[in-house]
Amino acid sequence: MNICFIMYPWENVDPDKDSTLRIIHECIKRKHRVVVATPAGLTMRNSVTNVFGKVLTAPSPFPGTIPAFYKKVKLKDRMLPLAGFDVVFMRANPPLDIMMLNFLDSVRQDVFILNDIQGLREANNKLYTASLYDPTNDIIPITHVSKNKEFLKKTILESKQDKMIMKPLDGMGGRGVIVIEKDAVQNINSLLDFYISTGDGNSNYVILQEYIEGAENGDVRVLMLNGEPIGAMKRIPAADDHRSNFSAGGSVKRHALTKREKDLCKYIGPKLVEDGLYFVGLDIINGKLIEVNVCSPGGIVNINKLHKVKLQSKVVDFLENVVKYKSIAQQRKSEFRETVQNA
Incomplete structure (x- = not known):
C-alpha cells in the first residue's frame, strides 16, 4: 500500500505525543510505502497533480520505540504523482487550506482520501454540528453564529443562562474559547470587537453556545x-x-x-x-x-x-481493508469488461 500523509511539517512532530506519527509508524512496520508532505507541497505538472514530499525508509534494525523511530527514520525528497498512491491521509492542522482541496479534486476518483474532500469542506469548522437534526437540542447545544456585533450582544444579554461560551468559528486546541458572564456586560463590547475584527477591514464569525453544566x-x-x-x-x-x-x-x-x-x-x-x-x-x-x-x-x-x-492498528487495518476491496472491485470490473469485449 502506498500512502501519503498530508500534514504539518515533519520537523514539528512531537514524537512523544503525536497521533499521526503512531499511524505512520504502524504503516511502515507493516512494510507499506509512506510519504509525508505539507499542503504547500502540492503542485501541478503537465496537468497532473504531484506532491513534493519526503519518502520515509525505516532504519535497520527497526527501532523499538516510536521516538527512536522518529529520530532514526531516513527521509528522501521526491516529487511524486498523487494518483500513484492508494491512500491520501489528511492530517493538516486547521484552519483548512481550501486550495489544497482543489488540488485533491483531480485525484478523488483514483485515490482513497481520508477524510473525504467534500466532507472536509462541509465539516472543517464548528458549523458542522448544525447539520445534525436535533430540534429539541437534546444532543447539540443551543448555538448562535454571526458577525453582527449587536445581534451577538443581544443574544448574550437575553440568554436565560448567566454565562455562555464564546469561540472563533475556526480554531483548534481550545484557542480562543472563553466563558462570557452576563454580569460582566462592560467587557462584552470589547470582547466582541476583538473576536469579530481582523484589523484589515474584514471580519470573523463568532460562535456563542449555551454553557453546559459540568x-x-x-x-x-x-x-x-x-x-x-x-x-x-x-x-x-x-x-x-x-x-x-x-x-x-x-x-x-x-x-x-x-x-x-x-x-x-x-x-x-x-x-x-x-x-x-x-x-x-x-x-x-x-x-x-x-x-x-x-x-x-x-x-x-x-x-x-x-x-x-494500539488504536493505530485499527486505523491501518481499516485502510488496508478499503484498499483491498477497492482493488478487488477494479479487478472484477476489468474481467467483466474483457468478457464483454470478447463476446
Whole structure:
C-alpha cells in the first residue's frame, strides 16, 4: 500500500505525543510505502497533480520505540504523482487550506482520501454540528453564529443562562474559547470587537453556545473510525483554565463511554460515514456534542496509554481493508469488461 500523509511539517512532530506519527509508524512496520508532505507541497505538472514530499525508509534494525523511530527514520525528497498512491491521509492542522482541496479534486476518483474532500469542506469548522437534526437540542447545544456585533450582544444579554461560551468559528486546541458572564456586560463590547475584527477591514464569525453544566469538570474526547467509537478519554482542565484541551494544559484520565455517549455516537456515526468522515474526534460534555474534529484529531497516544491499546492498528487495518476491496472491485470490473469485449 502506498500512502501519503498530508500534514504539518515533519520537523514539528512531537514524537512523544503525536497521533499521526503512531499511524505512520504502524504503516511502515507493516512494510507499506509512506510519504509525508505539507499542503504547500502540492503542485501541478503537465496537468497532473504531484506532491513534493519526503519518502520515509525505516532504519535497520527497526527501532523499538516510536521516538527512536522518529529520530532514526531516513527521509528522501521526491516529487511524486498523487494518483500513484492508494491512500491520501489528511492530517493538516486547521484552519483548512481550501486550495489544497482543489488540488485533491483531480485525484478523488483514483485515490482513497481520508477524510473525504467534500466532507472536509462541509465539516472543517464548528458549523458542522448544525447539520445534525436535533430540534429539541437534546444532543447539540443551543448555538448562535454571526458577525453582527449587536445581534451577538443581544443574544448574550437575553440568554436565560448567566454565562455562555464564546469561540472563533475556526480554531483548534481550545484557542480562543472563553466563558462570557452576563454580569460582566462592560467587557462584552470589547470582547466582541476583538473576536469579530481582523484589523484589515474584514471580519470573523463568532460562535456563542449555551454553557453546559459540568463543563468545568472537563469533556470527553471520542475517536470515531468508520462511524464507530474506537477509544475515549476524559480531559480535565487545569486548575486555572476552563479549557480541557491537552494543549491548553489539561490532563487526561481513563473513561468508559456512558450509555448516553454511546447513543450519541450511534446517532452521528452514519452521518459521518455518509459524508466520508471516516476518522474524527468528537468532543462531548455531559452527553452533548460540542465539536466534531475532522482535520487532524488527536488522542491516540493518551488513549493507548490509558486503555493499554494500539488504536493505530485499527486505523491501518481499516485502510488496508478499503484498499483491498477497492482493488478487488477494479479487478472484477476489468474481467467483466474483457468478457464483454470478447463476446
